[in-house]
Amino acid sequence: MKNKIKNMTDTNILLAITIVIFLIMYLGAVVVLRSGFLKPQTFFNILNANAALLITSCGMSLVMITGGIDISVGGVVALVSMSCAVYLDYHDGSIIGSVLIALAIGLLFGAVQGFLVAYLDIQPFIVTLAGMFFARGMTTIVNTTPFNVASEAFVALKNMRINVPGLGSVNKMGNYVSAYVEPGVIVALLIVIILFVILRWTRQGRGFYAVGGNRQSAMMLGINVKRTKFLAHLICGLLAGIGGYVYFLHVGSGSASHASGMEMNAIASSIIGGTLLTGGVGNIIGTFFGVLSLSTIQNIVSSVGLDEAWWTGITIAAMLCLFLVIQSVVLARKKRT
Amino acid sequence: MENNSKKGRRGLLPGIFRNQIFIPIAALVVLALFNFAADPSFFRISFGLNSAGNPVLSGYLITILDYGSELAILAIGMTLVTAASGGQDISVGAAIAIAGSVILRVLCGHNSRPEVLQTPIIVAFLVGCVVAMLFGAFNGVLVAYFRIQPMVATLILYTAGRSIAAWINNNELPIISQPSFGYFGGFIPGIPIPTPFFIAVGCMIVTFIVLKFTTLGLYTQSVGINESSSRLNGLNPAFIKFLSFVLLGLCVAVAGLIKVSRLSTINYSVIAKDIEMDAILAVALGGNALSGGKFNMASSILGAYVIQFLTTTLYKFNVQSDALPAYKAVVVIILVVMSAPTVREKLSSLGKKIRNHEAKEVSM
Known part of the structure; x- marks a missing residue:
C-alpha cells in the first residue's frame, strides 16, 4: 500500500485527496442537513449555478498547468455579460450575434495577454492583473447601470430547461417534478470532456504539461514553448468568453459587479482540484471536483444559516489556504523520499 | 573633433536614461506638460478656510x-x-x-x-x-x-x-x-x-x-x-x-x-x-x-506621486471612478511592455541599426 502511494504521480495523489474530501463533505452534508442535500435537484442546482465557474476554471487550470496564471477571467465574464446585454437590448441584436461578441471578447483578451506573456516574457500575473482592471473598467464604460435583458429570444433561451430522466422527486403537493439542468451545464460538461481528452491524449496536450514541468527540457524535446504558452492563454481567454456567456445566460442581466471574485474562485477550484501553481501538474477532472467542492461548501455555509456575505469569503479563503498548505507539504515530503 | 563631441554626447545621454529615477521623472514631466497644454488652471493653488475655519x-x-x-x-x-x-x-x-x-x-x-x-x-x-x-x-x-x-x-x-x-x-x-x-x-x-x-x-x-x-x-x-x-x-x-x-x-x-x-x-x-x-x-x-x-x-x-498625478488628471477630465482602472491598466501594459527585456533588446538593436546606417551615410 505504501509503495503504491509512493508510486503514484503527483497528479493522482492530489486528485485522490480532492475526490475524497469532496465525497466526505457531500456525504456529511447529506447526513447532517438531510432535507436539502438528499434531493438530486440540489446537486443539479449546484451545477446550474456554477456552470460558468466550471468553464472558466478549466481555462484557468490549463494556464496553471503551463506555469502561468490568469486573473482576468472574472473581469472578462463581467465585460461579456454587459456587452451582450447592451447588444441584445439597445441594438436589437440576435442571439448568434451576442454569442459571437462573447467569443470575440474572450479571444481578444486571450490573444493579447498570451502574446504579452509568451512572446514578451512579462510575468503573467502583472499582465492579467492589468487585463482584469481593464475589463472591469471597460464594463463600466460600456454601460454604468445594471439592467435585466428583455429581448424575447434571449429570455426564451434563458428559461430553457433540460430534464434529467429518472431523478425527479415528488413535491409536497404530491406531483412529480422532474430534475433539470440548464443548457450551460451541458456546454460546461462538453468542455470538461474535450479538454480532458486533449490534455491526456494529444501531442499538444502533453506539451502543456511539459512546458509547465520544465521549460528547458521541453524546449530540448522540440516543443515550441512560446507557442504553447500563447495557446494556453488563448484557450483560457476563449473559455472565459464562453463562461461569460453561460453566466449571462444564467443571470440574464448585465452589471459591472457581476462575477466579482470569480477569478479567485476559479483559482481556488483549480488548486483544490490538484493543479499545482508551479505548473506541470493538474487534471481537468480534479478541477471539476474542485468546483463541486467549492460550491458545495458555499451551499453548506448558507444552509447552516451563516447567511451573511462575509462568511462565504472567509470559508473559501480558509479552504484555499488549507489546500495550498496540503500541496506544499505533500510535495515537500515526496521530494525528500 | 566632431567625432569626439558625438562620443561625449552619447556617453552622457544613456547615463541619464539608464538612471532608474529617470522613468518616473519623465512620466511626471509628460503628465505635467499635458495638463499645462490642456488647462493651466490645473496648477492653481488657492489659500482659504475650510469648513472647520482653519487656513x-x-x-x-x-x-x-x-x-x-x-x-x-x-x-x-x-x-x-x-x-x-x-x-x-x-x-x-x-x-x-x-x-x-x-x-x-x-x-x-x-x-x-x-x-x-x-x-x-x-x-x-x-x-x-x-x-x-x-x-x-x-x-x-x-x-x-x-x-x-x-x-x-x-x-x-x-x-x-x-x-x-x-x-x-x-x-x-x-x-x-x-x-x-x-x-x-x-x-x-x-x-x-x-x-x-x-x-x-x-x-x-x-x-x-x-x-x-x-x-x-x-x-x-x-x-x-x-x-x-x-x-x-x-x-x-x-x-x-x-x-x-x-x-x-x-x-x-x-x-x-x-x-x-x-x-x-x-x-x-x-x-x-x-x-x-x-x-x-x-x-x-x-x-x-x-x-x-x-x-x-x-x-x-x-x-x-506620479500615479496619483495620473489619477487626479483623469478625475479632472470627468472620468468615472469605476472606469479609472481601464485607463490605468493601459498605462501598466505600456510600462511593462517597455521594460520587458525582449522589447528592450529589440529597441536597442534597432537603435544600433539606425546609428550604423547613419555612420555609413556619413562615411559615404
Whole structure:
C-alpha cells in the first residue's frame, strides 16, 4: 500500500485527496442537513449555478498547468455579460450575434495577454492583473447601470430547461417534478470532456504539461514553448468568453459587479482540484471536483444559516489556504523520499 | 573633433536614461506638460478656510500631495516585498480595511458611536499596527516557508480581508465624532499643508535611515537576485522575505490610519479599493524590476506621486471612478511592455541599426 502511494504521480495523489474530501463533505452534508442535500435537484442546482465557474476554471487550470496564471477571467465574464446585454437590448441584436461578441471578447483578451506573456516574457500575473482592471473598467464604460435583458429570444433561451430522466422527486403537493439542468451545464460538461481528452491524449496536450514541468527540457524535446504558452492563454481567454456567456445566460442581466471574485474562485477550484501553481501538474477532472467542492461548501455555509456575505469569503479563503498548505507539504515530503 | 563631441554626447545621454529615477521623472514631466497644454488652471493653488475655519491650501496639486502620500507609504513596503520575493502583495487594500476596522473598534469600544474616545488614539494605532503586521506575517509565512507564489498567497487575504474587516466591527459602521481624530487624514489647525504629507515624509526619513545604517536593503536585494547563493553566503532568505511582508504590514497600518481618519468612519467594501494596483504600479513606474532584485526606494516613492498625478488628471477630465482602472491598466501594459527585456533588446538593436546606417551615410 505504501509503495503504491509512493508510486503514484503527483497528479493522482492530489486528485485522490480532492475526490475524497469532496465525497466526505457531500456525504456529511447529506447526513447532517438531510432535507436539502438528499434531493438530486440540489446537486443539479449546484451545477446550474456554477456552470460558468466550471468553464472558466478549466481555462484557468490549463494556464496553471503551463506555469502561468490568469486573473482576468472574472473581469472578462463581467465585460461579456454587459456587452451582450447592451447588444441584445439597445441594438436589437440576435442571439448568434451576442454569442459571437462573447467569443470575440474572450479571444481578444486571450490573444493579447498570451502574446504579452509568451512572446514578451512579462510575468503573467502583472499582465492579467492589468487585463482584469481593464475589463472591469471597460464594463463600466460600456454601460454604468445594471439592467435585466428583455429581448424575447434571449429570455426564451434563458428559461430553457433540460430534464434529467429518472431523478425527479415528488413535491409536497404530491406531483412529480422532474430534475433539470440548464443548457450551460451541458456546454460546461462538453468542455470538461474535450479538454480532458486533449490534455491526456494529444501531442499538444502533453506539451502543456511539459512546458509547465520544465521549460528547458521541453524546449530540448522540440516543443515550441512560446507557442504553447500563447495557446494556453488563448484557450483560457476563449473559455472565459464562453463562461461569460453561460453566466449571462444564467443571470440574464448585465452589471459591472457581476462575477466579482470569480477569478479567485476559479483559482481556488483549480488548486483544490490538484493543479499545482508551479505548473506541470493538474487534471481537468480534479478541477471539476474542485468546483463541486467549492460550491458545495458555499451551499453548506448558507444552509447552516451563516447567511451573511462575509462568511462565504472567509470559508473559501480558509479552504484555499488549507489546500495550498496540503500541496506544499505533500510535495515537500515526496521530494525528500 | 566632431567625432569626439558625438562620443561625449552619447556617453552622457544613456547615463541619464539608464538612471532608474529617470522613468518616473519623465512620466511626471509628460503628465505635467499635458495638463499645462490642456488647462493651466490645473496648477492653481488657492489659500482659504475650510469648513472647520482653519487656513488650508487647496488645488489639484495639494490633492496629489495629500492622496499620493498614503500611496507613497504603501510603495515603501511594496518595494521591499517586490525586491525580496519577486512577487507583489495584492492584499494591501483588504489589509487596510482590516487595520482601519481594528483602529475604529479599539477607539469605539462597545458603542459604535461614542461621545468620547474609549482609548487614546496612539493605543488604537499601535493595536492596528500589531494586527496589520500579524496579517503581513501570515502572508509572509505562506510565501517564505510554504513557498507559495506571493500573489497567490496574498490572494487568500485579498478575498477574505474585507469580510474579516466587516466581521471585526459586527458589520456596524462606527463613527468617530472627535475632531482630533480627523487630523491624521486632514489638516492640523494652523498648518495649511495636509497631514498625510508629513506622515509620509516621516516614513520616508525612517526608511532612508534604516536602509542607510542597516543591512536590510543589501540583504533584501541579494535574496531577490539569487536566493540560493544568498543562503550559501550565510543569509536566511526565508526570514528576509518574511520580514519584508511584516514591514509591509506596518506600512499598511499607517495608510489605514490615514484612510479611516479622512472619513472618521469606514466603508468596508470601498475603502482603499484597487489601491494594490496603484501600489504595484508605483513600484513598476519607479523602474524596479517586478521580478525582484535591485530596487530604488526614492524612485518608487516618486512613482507613487506620479500615479496619483495620473489619477487626479483623469478625475479632472470627468472620468468615472469605476472606469479609472481601464485607463490605468493601459498605462501598466505600456510600462511593462517597455521594460520587458525582449522589447528592450529589440529597441536597442534597432537603435544600433539606425546609428550604423547613419555612420555609413556619413562615411559615404
